[in-house]
Amino acid sequence: HAELVTRLRAAWLSGKTRPMEYRVAQLEALGRFLDEKKQDILEATASDMGKPPFEVEISEISICRSELNHALNNLGTWMKDEHVEKNWAVQLDSAFIRKDPYGVVLIIAPWNYPIHLLLGPLIGAIAAGNCVVMKPSEISRNVERLVAETLPRYLDQDCFAVVTAGVEETTKLLENKFDYIFFTGSPSVGRIIMTAAAKHLTPVTLELGGKNPCYVSDTCDVQNVARRVAWGRFFNAGQTCVAPDYVLCSAEMQEKLLPALREAIAEFYGPNPQDSPDFARIVGDEQFQRVQALLRSGHAAIGGQTDAEARYVAPTVLVDVQQDDPVMQEEIFGPILPILTVASVDDAIAFINARERPLALYVFSSCKKVVNRVLERTSSGGFCANDTIMHMTLTTLPFGGIGTSG
Amino acid sequence: QPSFEAYFTEILLCKNELNNTLNNLCHWMKDEHVDKNLVTQLDSAFIRKDPYGVVLIIAPWNYPIHLLLGPLIGAIAAGNCVIVKPSETTKNTERLVAETLTCYLDNDCFAVVTAGVQETTRLLENKFDYIFFTGSPSVGRIIMTAAAKHLTPVTLELGGKNPCYVSDTCDVQNVARRVAWGRFFNAGQTCIAPDYVLCSVEMQDKLMPALREAITEFFGSNPKESPDFGRIVGDKQFRRIRALLCSGRVAIGGQTDEKERYIAPTVLADVLPSDPAMQEEIFGPILPIVVVASMDEAIDFINARPRPLAIYAFSCDSKVVNQVLERTSSGGFCGNDTLMHVTLTSLPFGGIGNSGLGKYHGKFTFDTFTHHRGCLHRNMGLEALNALRYPPYSQQKLGLLTATFEIKRKGMCTLL
Numbered sequence: 001h002a003e004l005v006t007r008l009r010a011a012w013l014s015g016k017t018r019p020m021e022y023r024v025a026q027l028e029a030l031g032r033f034l035d036e037k038k039q040d041i042l043e044a045t046a047s048d049m050g051k052p053p054f055e056v057e058i059s060e061i062s063i064c065r066s067e068l069n070h071a072l073n074n075l076g077t078w079m080k081d082e083h084v085e086k087n088w089a090v091q092l093d094s095a096f097i098r099k100d101p102y103g104v105v106l107i108i109a110p111w112n113y114p115i116h117l118l119l120g121p122l123i124g125a126i127a128a129g130n131c132v133v134m135k136p137s138e139i140s141r142n143v144e145r146l147v148a149e150t151l152p153r154y155l156d157q158d159c160f161a162v163v164t165a166g167v168e169e170t171t172k173l174l175e176n177k178f179d180y181i182f183f184t185g186s187p188s189v190g191r192i193i194m195t196a197a198a199k200h201l202t203p204v205t206l207e208l209g210g211k212n213p214c215y216v217s218d219t220c221d222v223q224n225v226a227r228r229v230a231w232g233r234f235f236n237a238g239q240t241c242v243a244p245d246y247v248l249c250s251a252e253m254q255e256k257l258l259p260a261l262r263e264a265i266a267e268f269y270g271p272n273p274q275d276s277p278d279f280a281r282i283v284g285d286e287q288f289q290r291v292q293a294l295l296r297s298g299h300a301a302i303g304g305q306t307d308a309e310a311r312y313v314a315p316t317v318l319v320d321v322q323q324d325d326p327v328m329q330e331e332i333f334g335p336i337l338p339i340l341t342v343a344s345v346d347d348a349i350a351f352i353n354a355r356e357r358p359l360a361l362y363v364f365s366s367c368k369k370v371v372n373r374v375l376e377r378t379s380s381g382g383f384c385a386n387d388t389i390m391h392m393t394l395t396t397l398p399f400g401g402i403g404t405s406g
Numbered sequence: 407q408p409s410f411e412a413y414f415t416e417i418l419l420c421k422n423e424l425n426n427t428l429n430n431l432c433h434w435m436k437d438e439h440v441d442k443n444l445v446t447q448l449d450s451a452f453i454r455k456d457p458y459g460v461v462l463i464i465a466p467w468n469y470p471i472h473l474l475l476g477p478l479i480g481a482i483a484a485g486n487c488v489i490v491k492p493s494e495t496t497k498n499t500e501r502l503v504a505e506t507l508t509c510y511l512d513n514d515c516f517a518v519v520t521a522g523v524q525e526t527t528r529l530l531e532n533k534f535d536y537i538f539f540t541g542s543p544s545v546g547r548i549i550m551t552a553a554a555k556h557l558t559p560v561t562l563e564l565g566g567k568n569p570c571y572v573s574d575t576c577d578v579q580n581v582a583r584r585v586a587w588g589r590f591f592n593a594g595q596t597c598i599a600p601d602y603v604l605c606s607v608e609m610q611d612k613l614m615p616a617l618r619e620a621i622t623e624f625f626g627s628n629p630k631e632s633p634d635f636g637r638i639v640g641d642k643q644f645r646r647i648r649a650l651l652c653s654g655r656v657a658i659g660g661q662t663d664e665k666e667r668y669i670a671p672t673v674l675a676d677v678l679p680s681d682p683a684m685q686e687e688i689f690g691p692i693l694p695i696v697v698v699a700s701m702d703e704a705i706d707f708i709n710a711r712p713r714p715l716a717i718y719a720f721s722c723d724s725k726v727v728n729q730v731l732e733r734t735s736s737g738g739f740c741g742n743d744t745l746m747h748v749t750l751t752s753l754p755f756g757g758i759g760n761s762g763l764g765k766y767h768g769k770f771t772f773d774t775f776t777h778h779r780g781c782l783h784r785n786m787g788l789e790a791l792n793a794l795r796y797p798p799y800s801q802q803k804l805g806l807l808t809a810t811f812e813i814k815r816k817g818m819c820t821l822l
Binding site for chain 2: 013015018052053054055057058062065066067069070072073084085086087089090095097098100102103179187190191194195197198199201203206208220221223224225227228231267268269270276277278279364365366371375379380381382383384385386387390391393394395396397398399402403404406
């Protein structure tokens with residue numbers, strides 16, 4: 001891929017991507033891709049992961065359109081030189097921050113939201129005037145093919161390219177010098193990416209993951225909590241980096257939560273979720289086996305059924321889970337919600353702080369003091385009280401991890 | 407270091423950063439409330455400023471106080487615990503910092519570690535929550551590789567060869583003074599010093615006497631006797647810089663004294679891109695002049711090389727300055743002066759590509775050591791607002807959801 005990178009770098013040096021009109025044209029073309037290829041996107045994501053079209057519409061297409069329109073609405077302002085305060089020595093001078101592109105950027109996208117997590121960063125990279133090499137995930141095969149075959153036709157191929165690559169080829173791709181690398185994926189691969197970037201002193205953004213704790217206090221509306229947690233956990237069959245990974249609550253709260261969760265799951269997916277058109281599947285056999293193995297933890301109070309051929313794992317809630325159980329050793333990334341009991345909010349905080357800093361942290365409490373206590377005394381990428389995932393939908397909030405979450 | 411230079415760069419600039427921080431800390435620390443969309447109108451959405459945790463600051467030897475305290479001020483302001491590693495090359499400052507700085511700070515949270523290369527390598531095996539490094543690009547790579555093992559975010563303030571383009575339309579005497587000041591301050595051991603000049607052969611002929619005059623004005627007829635001219639920090643560095651003198655021809659200066667680690671303020675003329683002085687960052691009081699035929703050639707010359715920490719352009723014609731700015735890429739930029747852009751705390755200071763990663767000074771230092779945590783605090787009730795998103799899914803729900811959620815493109819409506 002050295003030739004490709006050289007070609008894109010030459011295009012960048014030519015100044016082609018600098019004018020606002022150029023960037024707007026490319027962004028508008030991306031909008032047309034989303035409009036014209038919507039049906040293809042729905043079909044590809046259904047083939048790859050059994051994604052319900054509703055979920056694809058809101059979490060892959062509409063959310064990208066929002067980012068696109070937001071960028072188009074504000075690009076003029078964002079691009080402007082920012083004039084800054086001067087001291088007396090430079091009063092008569094012009095002091096400003098110029099917004100320069102980095103140059104040739106590499107965006108590596110994951111398979112769980114293969115359109116959103118590719119286009120999201122791409123929109124910003126184009127808006128900032130860069131040339132871009134995109135590498136969609138080889139695991140969501142149908143979307144990979146769709147993106148590789150159709151996306152380049154909408155964009156200026158002098159400046160934007162899609163590369164399809166497995167693990168080995170990606171390693172070779174990373175030997176090239178990029179001016180920025182944006183990676184979404186697991187912490188272990190994140191380390192590999194950053195190590196490769198270090199050779200060229202390439203700045204990186206790493207959107208990784210972890211186990212997102214969800215503390216439920218004793219003062220809450222149990223039914224609302226159950227719906228919001230179930231929604232966050234089972235959306236996309238649990239394959240969401242900001243999904244609540246496990247619940248911490250008192251034994252009393254667990255007793256109340258279980259029937260409420262059962263009710264929410266039935267409300268969402270009916271008596272047999274495998275028959276529901278609104279529940280997704282695991283992306284591949286390898287991932288299915290990994291998730292299935294996690295079921296050997298505590299016991300399934302709700303769900304627990306699997307179907308290897310369909311890569312179906314039922315919306316599951318596990319209880320009597322111990323800290324050293326399989327389900328607590330890794331990010332679940334599947335439709336399984338373990339509940340661990342703690343004696344108090346302070347115990348929950350201690351439990352959370354003894355572990356890697358997560359991408360998201362959730363607290364459910366009607367008591368503001370409890371919410372603030374958890375917020376103050378923990379550290380995480382982002383935080384949401386009394387809901388799950390929603391903090392990610394505000395374009396005005398920064399989204400990213402800390403420590404091993406990114 | 408002449409005491410004037412030390413006072414200005416090491417003490418005064420630090421005091422500025424300190425006072426700027428103390429004046430604004432309360433404001434910087436506050437939760438930043440952000441715009442909400444329709445669905446979250448009744449919620450509280452804000453950015454919480456969290457510290458990273460335990461940060462490591464590795465400082466270089468050229469401005470050993472400023473480049474240690476500068477980052478430290480921001481790290482403390484952002485609420486972190488800090489380990490500081492001063493440079494072992496500036497032994498006296500290292501000892502001073504190790505023995506006295508800790509007496510002023512809470513030893514539970516702040517520590518000074520003295521270490522050479524090997525010990526620093528071991529220090530880096532620990533997991534830090536942020537690493538701030540100022541030094542050379544080659545060591546920068548080592549730091550970032552070590553940081554990658556722990557996914558530790560880094561700021562790397564590195565270096566390179568900072569080009570200084572002098573156009574044919576300029577006030578030659580002013581240019582000579584400003585360039586000489588930037589080049590010879592601290593005997594050239596400044597990461598943002600103008601490293602080499604690009605100009606036409608005519609301008610080179612005009613610049614030479616002007617530079618000679620400026621140097622005499624600054625340091626007298628024998629700069630070695632001036633109390634206002636620094637020395638090279640160590641024997642190794644002295645020998646490295648002396649070897650660069652075999653480039654082009656010595657038009658001004660060129661004298662050296664190994665015992666004193668003195669290198670005269672030197673200007674080299676007719677330097678070729680293949681000469682020793684053009685192969686590495688000079689970091690000494692030597693100013694090579696490379697002749698170019700035009701501004702376009704100067705821009706191509708610059709763009710053919712790693713992106714520098716600073717680019718300087720001298721011209722009375724603002725079009726020329728803007729062209730150079732538009733068509734090049736660098737950490738920072740200054741038109742018609744040298745060094746001055748870093749004295750403004752309101753401008754971010756940092757490199758790009760080989761010259762670095764990240765930025766600081768003023769609020770940017772606070773932000774460097776702060777994790778901006780996106781927070782949303784929703785209502786426990788008002789469940790009706792969430793009804794649209796839950797399964798069972800329907801076209802109707804989808805239509806309503808996208809209508810309320812999706813950001814629309816502005817200015818696309820036509821009024822009939």
